[in-house]
Amino acid sequence: MTRSHEVPGHPPGRTAVVVGGGLAGVSAALRLADAGVAVTLAEARPRLGGLAFSFKRGDLTVDNGQHVFLRCCTAYQWFLDRIDARDLVTLQDRLEVPVYDAQTGRTGRLTRANLPVPLHLAASLARYPHLSLRERASVGRAALALRGLDLADPALDEVDFGSWLAARGQSARTIEALWDLVGVATLNATAAHSSLALAAMVFKTGLLTDPGAADIGWASAPLGDLHDGRGRIALDKAGVVTMTRTRASRLTPDVTGGWQVALETGPGRGTELTADIVVLAVPQREAHALLPEGAVQHPEKLLQIGTAPILNVHVIYDRQVLPQPFVAAVGSPVQWVFDRTQSSGLTGGGQYVAVSQSAVEDEIDLPVATLRDRYLPELERVLPAARGAGVREVFVTRERTATFAPTPGVGALRPGPVTRAPGLYLAGAWTATGWPATMESAVRSGLHASAEALSALGLPVDDGVLEAA
Numbered sequence: 001m002t003r004s005h006e007v008p009g010h011p012p013g014r015t016a017v018v019v020g021g022g023l024a025g026v027s028a029a030l031r032l033a034d035a036g037v038a039v040t041l042a043e044a045r046p047r048l049g050g051l052a053f054s055f056k057r058g059d060l061t062v063d064n065g066q067h068v069f070l071r072c073c074t075a076y077q078w079f080l081d082r083i084d085a086r087d088l089v090t091l092q093d094r095l096e097v098p099v100y101d102a103q104t105g106r107t108g109r110l111t112r113a114n115l116p117v118p119l120h121l122a123a124s125l126a127r128y129p130h131l132s133l134r135e136r137a138s139v140g141r142a143a144l145a146l147r148g149l150d151l152a153d154p155a156l157d158e159v160d161f162g163s164w165l166a167a168r169g170q171s172a173r174t175i176e177a178l179w180d181l182v183g184v185a186t187l188n189a190t191a192a193h194s195s196l197a198l199a200a201m202v203f204k205t206g207l208l209t210d211p212g213a214a215d216i217g218w219a220s221a222p223l224g225d226l227h228d229g230r231g232r233i234a235l236d237k238a239g240v241v242t243m244t245r246t247r248a249s250r251l252t253p254d255v256t257g258g259w260q261v262a263l264e265t266g267p268g269r270g271t272e273l274t275a276d277i278v279v280l281a282v283p284q285r286e287a288h289a290l291l292p293e294g295a296v297q298h299p300e301k302l303l304q305i306g307t308a309p310i311l312n313v314h315v316i317y318d319r320q321v322l323p324q325p326f327v328a329a330v331g332s333p334v335q336w337v338f339d340r341t342q343s344s345g346l347t348g349g350g351q352y353v354a355v356s357q358s359a360v361e362d363e364i365d366l367p368v369a370t371l372r373d374r375y376l377p378e379l380e381r382v383l384p385a386a387r388g389a390g391v392r393e394v395f396v397t398r399e400r401t402a403t404f405a406p407t408p409g410v411g412a413l414r415p416g417p418v419t420r421a422p423g424l425y426l427a428g429a430w431t432a433t434g435w436p437a438t439m440e441s442a443v444r445s446g447l448h449a450s451a452e453a454l455s456a457l458g459l460p461v462d463d464g465v466l467e468a469a
């Protein structure tokens with residue numbers, strides 16, 4: 001990574017304002033504060049955590065959408081350690097994904113063996129019942145071709161993953177029952193709508209590096225307990241001044257080489273802070289609105305980054321219907337189903353499951369009644385124990401701009417952390433991390449932006465953090 005931008009004409013200062021309290025902003029704030037910078041974090045909403053949060057619904061604590069991470073998400077795990085939240089997540093000892101085919105009624109399992117890559121997946125693949133023998137053999141060949149791709153090659157971003165897979169002998173069924181099973185959940189798009197660069201990043205890193213890389217982790221408590229609760233404690237301990245319900249409305253370079261940040265703290269109320277460094281860790285549209293003229297070369301590119309929705313259908317049954325933490329489905333519109341009973345605080349028996357539906361552009365605005373009519377019968381197909389079970393409650397959470405759309409060409413639209421305006425840095429899952437829009441990308445972006453800022457301030461950068469990430 002290059003380190004650029006001295007803060008010209010300005011003595012090495014040690015003040016920063018981080019705008020945006022999602023995972024990118026909280027990571028940047030912690031890293032800057034750990035290096036001795038006086039940091040103020042401004043977040044427009046009443047809570048931290050951005051797109052990964054929880055809310056109360058009666059006695060339940062509901063996540064806005066199921067979030068998972070993989071063992072290869074080292075930056076997000078750095079973050080969990082830094083906010084002291086390891087005890088609030090579960091990470092599989094060994095990859096285990098039950099995959100139920102609603103058409104045949106058969107369950108397959110994606111697991112790993114204690115063998116070197118790529119043999120660690122070979123046995124599981126050889127037994128995977130949702131593909132023919134020929135299709136299973138073709139997967140091995142495509143995986144080897146994937147392994148040979150150079151992630152640094154910009155040409156990968158010009159190709160869609162679906163065409164690339166088809167050209168490597170992957171049938172429509174293989175794409176649906178294997179590649180999209182993982183890809184839709186991690187990229188928030190089908191292979192046909194995904195950049196090969198982003199798909200290759202996910203599949204190479206998750207499946208073809210370390211044998212344990214794809215072990216799956218998830219929060220065993222509400223997301224808000226981690227990202228807001230523990231996050232806030234860590235920020236307080238690090239000396240960061242956290243201002244929630246505080247929206248940045250303008251960034252102005254000042255004559256001394258620093259920044260003035262106008263903040264709205266309530267209706268008709270506001271304040272202004274000065275700082276040597278500003279890290280803008282807000283979604284791309286908001287970043288575009290706040291960036292001073294000339295700060296990035298082609299600001300219009302930020303508005304060309306598309307977005308993709310995620311829908312969660314939450315169902316509370318009167319009995320246990322899902323015996324494992326989660327199941328993935330093929331042969332059904334249902335994608336992944338997670339048990340939320342314990343983490344939501346559901347009491348009085350029964351089970352709470354969340355159906356996590358990625359890349360559902362055609363469903364995101366459907367009324368709850370329509371989604372209920374569509375998904376309850378499908379859940380009976382995917383979860384045999386749901387047949388005849390009583391349904392106590394169904395509700396829906398919709399995130400219309402859950403992630404950026406990982407379409408081919410998006411790589412050229414994502415800016416890096418350094419702007420042309422000295423002292424102003426960009427962070428956010430949508431910036432150029434090489435990762436799709438994930439918690440991992442968000443934390444990485446925050447670490448990169450803060451490393452650039454520290455370097456510009458002449459402060460030491462703890463490379464261990466970046467290497468660990």
Ligand SMILES: Cc1cc2nc3c(=O)[nH]c(=O)nc-3n(C[C@H](O)[C@H](O)[C@H](O)COP(=O)(O)OP(=O)(O)OC[C@H]3O[C@@H](n4cnc5c(N)ncnc54)[C@H](O)[C@@H]3O)c2cc1C
Nearest residue numbers: 020022023024044050051065067068248428429438439442
């Ligand atoms: C339903 C759903 C499911 C997902 N599932 C997964 C998953 O399984 N695994 C995974 O890794 N990722 C998942 N993601 C993606 C992940 O949540 C995001 O990539 C990540 O949280 C983005 O973090 P961020 O800090 O970049 O941005 P954000 O979370 O968008 O944070 C930006 C913050 O800036 C604040 N802000 C905006 N404008 C201003 C302003 N002017 N002043 C002050 N504050 C402002 C916003 O309020 C927000 O809090 C999912 C997302 C959703 C919505």
